Amino acid sequence: MLFYFIDAAYWNQLGQQLLLDELGKQRINSQAKNIIFFLGDGMSISTVTAARIYKGQKAGKTGEEEQLTFDRFPYTALSRTYCTDAQVADSACTATAYLTGVKTDTDTIGIDANVEFNNCTTQLDPALHVDSVMAWAQAANKATGIVTTTRITHATPAGTYAHVANRDWEDDYAQSFDGVDSAICDDIAEQLVLSSPGKNFKVILGGGRAYFTPRTMTDIETGAAGRRRDGQDLIGQWVADHPTGKYITSRDELVNLDVAGTESVMGLFSPAHMEYFLESSTANNPTLEEMTRTAIQMLQKDANGYVLLVEGGRIDQAHHDGRAKLALEEAFQFDLAVAAALNLTNPADTLIIVTADHSHTMTINGYPVRGNDILGLVGYLAADLKPYSTLSYANGPGSINGYGVGGSRVDLTDVDTTADSFLQPALVPLASESHGGDDVAIFALGPQAHLFQGVYEQNYIAHVMGYAACIGPGVKFCDVPRKSY
Template structure:
C-alpha cells in the first residue's frame, strides 16, 4: 500500500477518493438496481471514511503488530509459586459480546474508533473459557454459578452453597449439613487468611451470598422474602442472618455493597430514604454486627468510606443503599462510592493481614442493566468494573497475588450488522433491513425493548430520527418479555499472577474454585504447597559429570590403542 510522506499527498488522495465516491453514487442511482444502490452506497461510505483518516494501517503496520504479539507470547513467564492473595473479579452477566462492546465503548468515549482499545484484563497473560450450565439447566442463573466457581461444586439453579440433593424451596433439606458445600472463603479462613466481599448489588444477592450462605432459594435474602414461601424463619436462617450470625460471613473483614433494608426491622427508617426496613422478626442485624465487631466500623456513604481510618479499623461493613446501589450513570444524586473506590479500600483493609487474603469483587449491575434492556448502562457498568480491576492490579504484586476476572453467565445481547470501523456502537449499524428501515448495532434476542422495535401492528419502527444513544434507550429485542434473559454461551476467564497458567482451555465452571484452592494452598484438595513439598522431599540424583567424562576419554583411548 502507498506510503504518504506529507499532508499534501494525503489531501490529494482524499480528494480523489471523495470524487470517486460521488461518481459511484451517481452511477448507482442511474442503474436503478436495489442491490447495486446498496453496494455503491457502501463503497461511497467506505471511501469517505478512509479519506478522513491517515493511511497508516498498511501491511507493515499489521506485520509489526503481529510480530510484537508473538514476541510477547514467547516471552511469557509462568509464575509457578503459591498465591498469598486471591482477588476474584466477577462481572455478573459479562458475556463475551459485553466485553467486546465495552472495549469499543471505552475507546469511543476517549475519541478513538474504539475497536483497537483494550480493557485492563484484555492484557492478562492467560485466558480460557468457562462452561456455565448448571445441574438442571442449559442456561444458568447467578446462584448455581456462584456455587460452582466459589465452592467447586455445580448445583441446581436458584440454590446457593448446597449440592443437587437439596430440593428447591425446601427448608428442611437446606438444613442437612451433609448437603452443604463450603466456599473458598471458608477454606481461606481455616488457613488464617483475611476475607472480604465487594459488590454493587445487595450484599445478600446471589453472587456475594455464594461466599457464605447455604439456602434452598436464592430469594430468601431476609425473613420477609421467606414469608412469601411459607418458610418458618425461626427454623431456616435467611441470607442476611447467615452473613451476620454464621461463619464464614461473620468473620469477613470487609463487607461493602448495598442492601441496608434487608438487615433492619420495619420499625426502623432508612438513613438515606426514610423508608422502613424490611425485617418482620424485629432483628437489627446491623446493630448486631456492630456489637460483634467492637473494633470495626459501620458506614453508609462515600464520604465515610474515603475517610475511613484503615489502620485503626479491624473490619468494615459498608451498606450504601437500601437495595442495589444505583447504576453509575444514575448515581449523581447518591453519595455512593464507585466500585473502584470500594475495591481500593477493601484491598487496603485486607493487606494488613500477614497471612494474605481472598477478596470477591462483583460488578453486579452489568447483569441488571442487560435485564433492563439498557445496553449503554451495562457497558458503563463494565467500564467501572474494569477500573476496579486496574486499581487492584496497581495495588498488588504479580508475584504473590492471583487475580481472576470472569463472568457467571452470558446475556442475549449481540453486536450485529455491518457497521463501518469507528461507527458509534450505540447508534445505527449503517445498513437497512429488508423493510428499508435502519437497525441498531446492539440488540437483544428478547427483553423489554420489544416496544421500541415494533409498533402495535407488529411493524418495525423506523429508528432514523430516534436517539439510540440516550441513557434511557432500550435496545430492540426480538421477543417481548419484561426482563431480558441470560444466555447459555461460554464466558471468558482472564488470569494473572501465581498459577494463572492453569487457565488455558475450556473448563467446567466449578474448576475455577479448585484452581484458587490449589494456588492459595487452602481447602481439602490438591495444593501447590503439597506438590512442592513432595517434589522437594524426593532426593535429587547427583550426576558425577567429571567421572563420566573421564570414563569416556579412557574408553576412547583404549579403543584407539587396541585397534593400533
C-alpha cells in the same frame, strides 16, 4: 478516517510484537498468597467486546483497538456455565460452582443438588452444604472480604457465605412468602451476620441496608422502613460483634475511613441495590473502584494474605432492563476496579481472576463501519428500508423498539439510541431480558494463572483457587512433590 491509511507494515509490526510477547510469557509457578476474584455478573463475551469499544470511544478513539485492563492478562480460557438442572444458568448455581467447586441446581446457593428447591428442611442438613473458597481461606487464617454493587445478600456475594434452598430468601420477609419459618431456617442476611464464614469477613461493601433492619427502623438515606419482620437489627448486631470495626453508609465515610485503625468494615450504601453509575449523581455512593481500593488496603494488613470477591453486579441488571448503555458503563466501571487492583498488588504473589457467571442475549450485529458509535445505528437500511442498531437483544423489554403493530419494525431514524434511557431493540417480548447459555471468558494473572488455558467446567475455577493458595480440601500446590536441582 485515519484507520483507512494504516498500511501492511503496521499490522506486521503489531503481529510480530504480539508474537514476541507470547514467546516471552513466563509462568509464575508458585503459591498465591492472595486471591482477588472479579466477577462481572452477566458479562458475556459480546459485553466484553462492546465495553472495549465503548471505553475506547469514551476516550475519543475509534474503539475497536482499545483494550480493557483484563484484556492484557496473560492467560485466558472459557467457562461452561450450565447448571445441574439447566442449560441456561442463573447467578445462584453459578456462584456455587465457581466459589465452592460444586455445580448445583438453579436458584440455590451453597448446597449440592440433593437439596430440594424451596425446602427449608433439606437446607438444614450440613451433609448437603458445600463450603466456599472464603471458608477455606479463613480455615487457613487468611483475611476475607466481599465487594458488590448489588445487595450484599444477592446471589453472587451470598455464594461466599450462605447455604439456602432459595436464593430469594435474602431476609425473613422474603421467606414469609414461601411459608418458611425464619426461626428454623436462617435467611441470607442472618447467615452473613451470625454464621461463619460471613461473620468473620474483614470487609463487607455493597448495598442492601433494608434487608438487615426491622420495619420499626427508618433508612438513613430514604426514610423508608426496614424490611425485617422478626425485629432483628442485624446491623446493630454486627457492630456489637465487631467493637474494633466500623459501619459506614456513604462514600464520604469510605474515602475517609481510618484503614490502619479499623479492624473490619461493613459498608451498606443503599437500601437495596446500589444505583447504576449513570444514575448515581444524587447518591453519595462510592464507585466500585473506590470500594475495591479500600477493600484491598484493609485486607493487605493481614500477614497471611487474603481472598477477596469483587462483583460488578449491575452489568447483569442493566442487561435485564434492556439498557445496553448502562450495562457497558457498569462494565467500564468494573474495568477501572480491576485496574485499581493491579496497581495495588504484586503479580508475584497475587492471583487475579476475572470472569462472568453467565451470558446474556445482547449481540453486536452489522455491518457498521470501523469507529461507528457502538450505541448507534449501523449506517444503512435493512430490507424493510429502516435503519437498525448495532446492539440488540434476542428478547426483553426492548421489544417495543423491535417489531410493532402488524409485525413491522419501529423506525429508529430520528431516535437517540445513545440515550441512557434507550431500550435496545429485542425480538421476543419479555418483561426482563434473559440470560444466555453460551460460554463466558476467564482472564487470569499471577501465581498459577497458567492453569486457565482451555475450556473448563465452571466449578474448576474454585479448584484452581484452592490449589494456588494452598487452601481447601483438594490438591494444593504446596503439597505437590517437586524436584530439587
